[in-house]
């Protein structure tokens with residue numbers, strides 16, 4: 001029974017190759033989350049899609065608005081290209097803004113949650129993740145296979161751990 005349980009728990013996330021069609025989706029303002037997403041996609045042989053926030057987040061004004069919009073739980077206008085319904089698993093990454101999920105990923109989840117079959121969430125931050133991943137889970141409203149915070153200053157370590165966990169989530173349970 002134990003072995004069967006183990007197999008069943010490990011099965012859904014055998015992401016490599018043709019077993020599970022996987023998409024890595026990310027929003028990134030300054031490149032950190034993008035880097036994680038690219039490394040994950042490469043390691044897992046997954047497709048990748050960038051969510052573009054049509055609202056400018058550049059400069060000091062953009063920074064201030066970013067924090068404010070995230071705190072208020074605002075949505076935004078976004079662009080992305082891939083059709084989520086074609087994928088078995090989606091890995092979604094966001095930076096943490098004021099302890100919250102970014103408006104771009106909030107909007108993405110709201111627009112696409114019905115098409116998510118299996119979800120893995122990650123967030124990058126400077127050290128205070130707050131309720132970012134919890135918010136993502138609440139917005140999605142389904143069961144999440146795995147969630148992880150990656151600290152900017154320990155990014156390599158975080159990427160390696162995340163890769164290991166995705167390949168064998170049983171280690172997490």
Ligand SMILES: Cc1cc2nc3c(=O)[nH]c(=O)nc-3n(C[C@H](O)[C@H](O)[C@H](O)COP(=O)(O)O)c2cc1C
Pocket residue numbers: 027028029030031032033034063064066067094095096097098099100124125126127128129130152
């Ligand atoms: C508006 C704004 C708010 C932020 N708030 C937090 C925060 O609450 N906690 C934290 O640890 N880092 C915070 N950060 C830092 C980012 O989460 C971190 O640098 C992240 O890795 C950036 O990802 P990116 O390069 O993909 O945009 C904030 C950054 C911005 C721009």
